[in-house]
Amino acid sequence: MRIDQLRPPPTAAEPLEIPAELLDSVDRHQAHLAALIASLQVAGVQDDMIEASIRTLVDSYADELTTAVRAMMKGQHHE
Numbered sequence: 214m215r216i217d218q219l220r221p222p223p224t225a226a227e228p229l230e231i232p233a234e235l236l237d238s239v240d241r242h243q244a245h246l247a248a249l250i251a252s253l254q255v256a257g258v259q260d261d262m263i264e265a266s267i268r269t270l271v272d273s274y275a276d277e278l279t280t281a282v283r284a285m286m287k288g289q290h291h292e
Contacts, residue, residue, distance in 0.1 A: 234285050235278070242274045 231239050249270055253263055 232285065235281055238274075238277050238281055242270070242277070245270055245273075 249266055253266065258266075
């Protein structure tokens, strides 16, 4: 999903095209998020567990995206 496809639409958002180098990461983390939501709904977990689970997922995603973006930037500097 692109930012301009969100409902309700965010204000002043430009369409976000995800670079090809990041598509696998984005797809993988969307799948992880969907699985987390399903697990949390089924389990009826406490708020602190929801927060910890989301923090773990977001931290993992941040690490992976940082690595991917750094690699992309290095590739641009070598071209």
